[in-house]
Amino acid sequence: MICWCRISSSSFRVVICENWKSVLRRRFSLPSRVKLFLPVVHLIVKPITRTNSLQIETAMESLQNDENTPAVNQPMSKNAQKRLLKQQRYEAKKAEKKAQMKEHKKKEAERKRKEWQEKLANVGEEEREKLIEGRKELRKERMEQRSEEKGKKIERLQNARINGQNVVIDLEFADLMSSSELHSLVQQIMYCYAINGRCALPAHIWLTGCQGEMQNQLQRIPGYDKWVIEKEDRSYVEAFQDQKENLVYLTADSENVLDELDPKEIYIIGGLVDRNRWKGITMKKAKEQGIKTAKLPIGTYLKMSSSQVLTVNQVVEILLKFLETKDWKDSFFQVIPQRKRCEGGSEFEKEGTHEEDEKIPGTQEAESDNQDVQNLGRLEEEDNIVEKEDSKAKRQCIQTLIEP
Numbered sequence: 001m002i003c004w005c006r007i008s009s010s011s012f013r014v015v016i017c018e019n020w021k022s023v024l025r026r027r028f029s030l031p032s033r034v035k036l037f038l039p040v041v042h043l044i045v046k047p048i049t050r051t052n053s054l055q056i057e058t059a060m061e062s063l064q065n066d067e068n069t070p071a072v073n074q075p076m077s078k079n080a081q082k083r084l085l086k087q088q089r090y091e092a093k094k095a096e097k098k099a100q101m102k103e104h105k106k107k108e109a110e111r112k113r114k115e116w117q118e119k120l121a122n123v124g125e126e127e128r129e130k131l132i133e134g135r136k137e138l139r140k141e142r143m144e145q146r147s148e149e150k151g152k153k154i155e156r157l158q159n160a161r162i163n164g165q166n167v168v169i170d171l172e173f174a175d176l177m178s179s180s181e182l183h184s185l186v187q188q189i190m191y192c193y194a195i196n197g198r199c200a201l202p203a204h205i206w207l208t209g210c211q212g213e214m215q216n217q218l219q220r221i222p223g224y225d226k227w228v229i230e231k232e233d234r235s236y237v238e239a240f241q242d243q244k245e246n247l248v249y250l251t252a253d254s255e256n257v258l259d260e261l262d263p264k265e266i267y268i269i270g271g272l273v274d275r276n277r278w279k280g281i282t283m284k285k286a287k288e289q290g291i292k293t294a295k296l297p298i299g300t301y302l303k304m305s306s307s308q309v310l311t312v313n314q315v316v317e318i319l320l321k322f323l324e325t326k327d328w329k330d331s332f333f334q335v336i337p338q339r340k341r342c343e344g345g346s347e348f349e350k351e352g353t354h355e356e357d358e359k360i361p362g363t364q365e366a367e368s369d370n371q372d373v374q375n376l377g378r379l380e381e382e383d384n385i386v387e388k389e390d391s392k393a394k395r396q397c398i399q400t401l402i403e404p
Helices: 018-028 053-065 078-121 125-163 179-198 212-219 241-246 281-289 312-325 328-335 346-359 362-401
Strands: 002-007 012-016 041-045 166-170 204-208 247-250 266-270 292-294
Touching: 078 125, 125 179, 166 312, 179 204, 179 212, 179 312, 241 247, 247 281, 266 281, 266 312, 281 292, 312 328
Parallel strands: 166 204, 166 266, 247 266, 247 292
Antiparallel strands: 002 012, 012 041
16 A cells, blocks of 8 residues: 655655565565665665556556565675585586596597507507407407306396395376486486495386386386386386285385395385475375385484485395395495485584574674585595495496396
């Protein structure tokens, strides 16, 4: 409601009531430090030169229509700007390192090729033939070794179909994910299959509810048709309709802690990459279907820096490690990355300090900046280690995926 207005040659001043303060903040992106004095607010609108009651009503209606519209171009806080800048520096540094690694590999391959050519050029004809023949024999031995390993892997996976622990990846959430999230899930499934093939005691993996875009993306994987796993377009309830009492949905929201893996049980993992948009959806689904639920005993052995929700490939790898070692603690520490763990409460203390630094202005800003830099350096070191491990696993994954 307009209390009164005053018209001048270049503007007019409108005094409005208290209930329009929130509207004004959103409309004009007023930061929180700008105080709106009670009981009225003075709003200057420019560059209207002629004003009448109709124009004032039109301006106020425009404000009212924009009441539910989110503000655009809101100024970022200092801490948000710092985080954004650090993230940009990290991404730039990561891209630079990736380009350097690519260039290094290219130079290394060129160096080895030149060394081989120089070695052949500095020996006689007979010695050259021996070197070439020795290289062929070495390559042949590697191929035979790889073929032998492939045969053993197929044998292990075939035995797992009969005696292995049944692990189901539920792909019925595909319609809740974006294309990038679907791609991420496909990558996780690739790692699951590669890791399972390298295990001494592999599990019997099932992909259920594999339809539509999810199925199309999986079929683009080289060698997917030769994978020794079960691919079902039906749901797990239909695929195991005679064993519904043995179905156990693994979800972090369950109150039941999984102490041991029962060979008769069929453990289901929700194939969902949702960035925490659909909290509790797997628990809700299991309750509606009347299926037992359980969660991994993560809290018993270590503290997590965030939630206990893990990726699909991490859950599968933990189960595979436990099948080999029968030790949950060892399985968790081998699979869960350091950046997601809190050891000795140090991570919680650092996070608490970071939150306090955001609230306390003035003298503690410099200390907050130093702490942020230290934390960023530590996280970058950990991410570099994880990135190297992921790159190594990815290379092994690509080598195994082309073969059955």
